[in-house]
Amino acid sequence: MTRRRIGLKVNGEERGLEIEDNAILLDVLRDGLGLKAAREGCGVGACGSCTVLVDGNPISSCLTLVRTLPDGAKITTVEGLANGNDLDPVQEAFLEEGAFQCAFCTSGMMLAVKALLAENPRPTEEEARTYLNGN
Numbered sequence: 001m002t003r004r005r006i007g008l009k010v011n012g013e014e015r016g017l018e019i020e021d022n023a024i025l026l027d028v029l030r031d032g033l034g035l036k037a038a039r040e041g042c043g044v045g046a047c048g049s050c051t052v053l054v055d056g057n058p059i060s061s062c063l064t065l066v067r068t069l070p071d072g073a074k075i076t077t078v079e080g081l082a083n084g085n086d087l088d089p090v091q092e093a094f095l096e097e098g099a100f101q102c103a104f105c106t107s108g109m110m111l112a113v114k115a116l117l118a119e120n121p122r123p124t125e126e127e128a129r130t131y132l133n134g135n
């Protein structure tokens, strides 16, 4: 298996990684970097529990080959939302509303909401439902 080096900025930290050509982003985040919030639910891009942000855009990390990312891509996982003990407003809102159900997909939901609000700060309920239908 061919290996390559790639540089990513993960939750604001420069990370130099040596990966195999077929390395999947979800596996690299969880097993390589110890960031366990993104989880594999379906493994086929249908449930959103593995959602992370790449340069601000939500993607299914279970389907993403790391080698397809641009060198220096900015990856945000839910571990990168809070600033120390200060939660991100999206995290605060989830807490206030008890929006967790079983919590398996919560990190993906939070990141999708973060991306939605960056794009559209005041979405209607219908716009939010449409945007989040992949989660």
Ligand code: FES
Pocket (backbone or CB within 6 Å): 039, 040, 041, 042, 043, 044, 045, 046, 047, 048, 049, 050, 051, 060, 061, 062, 063
């Ligand atoms: S695990 Fe379901 S979309 Fe990635």
